[in-house]
Amino acid sequence: MVVGTGLPDSLNDSVLCLExxxxxxxxxxxxxxxxxxxxxxxxTGARVWPLPWAVPGTERGLDLRPGLARLRAELGxxxxxxxxxxxxxxxxxxxxxxxELWLFLAPKALGDASAIPALAGNExxxxxxxxxxxxxxxxxxxxxxxxxxxxxGVAEGLRxxxxxx
Numbered sequence: 001m002v003v004g005t006g007l008p009d010s011l012n013d014s015v016l017c018l019e020x021x022x023x024x025x026x027x028x029x030x031x032x033x034x035x036x037x038x039x040x041x042x043x044t045g046a047r048v049w050p051l052p053w054a055v056p057g058t059e060r061g062l063d064l065r066p067g068l069a070r071l072r073a074e075l076g077x078x079x080x081x082x083x084x085x086x087x088x089x090x091x092x093x094x095x096x097x098x099x100e101l102w103l104f105l106a107p108k109a110l111g112d113a114s115a116i117p118a119l120a121g122n123e124x125x126x127x128x129x130x131x132x133x134x135x136x137x138x139x140x141x142x143x144x145x146x147x148x149x150x151x152x153g154v155a156e157g158l159r160x161x162x163x164x165x
Contacts, residue, residue, distance in 0.1 A: 001071075001080075003027045003088055005062065007037045011044060021045040027067045029053065054095060057092075061091040061121060068097065086120035092130050093151055094122055101133065101149040 007028055008014040016024040021044040032038060033050030041048050044067055049070060051062040071077040082092060092098040109111045124130050132152035 001027065002063065003064070003067075003082075003084065005029050005032065007035070007041060007048070008030055009037070011040065014041075014046075017041060017044050017046050025049060027062060027064070029050050029062060036058045054091065061087060061094075064091060064095055064097055086117045088120040090119045090131075093119070096151075096154075098151055099154060101151070102135070103147040103149070104143040105147065107143055107145075126158075 002014075002016065002024065004026070005028060007026060007162040008017070011017050014024075026038075026041060026046060026048045028038070028048060028050065030050040030052060031123075033048050037128075038048040049067055051064065051067050052063045054063040068080070071080075082088060082098075088154075089098070089101065094102065122131060133149040134152055136148040136150055
C-alpha cells in the first residue's frame, strides 16, 4: 500500500507496479484518483482508492479511516505496520489510528536544516495541544536505540478505523 496525495508520473517510477501491480494499493486524494495517471495505474492491475481530505478544504493530509475500513472489509486486513515518513506517522496519530509508534535513532548527526522530521504536520500553538505519548520501552539494537511509544489515551487493545476515537 502506498499513501500519498500524488501518484507516480509513469509506471517506470513505481517498482511495485512493475513487479507486483496486483498487490499494490494507492491511497490518494479523490482528485488524483480521477486522473489519467490513476487510470494508467489501474490498467496495470494496481488499485487506486480515493480518500477525502482529513480536514475538508485544506491539504492537511488524507482521511485514512475510509481506506483502512475498506482494507478490512474487502481484504480482511485487521492489522497494519506502516513504515513511512513523518507526515504519515503524524496523520495516523492525529486521526487516532496508531496503536504504537516505533522510533529508531541512529548515533549519527547530519545537522541538515532541510531534513524531514520523524513527525510532521501537526502545527500547534501551545504544548497542551501537542499529542501526548507514553514511553513503553527503550532497547538498544546494534548501536541504534529503539523507542516504543503509545499515544496517550490508547488502551492496550488495538483500535481500528471502526472504533477509533
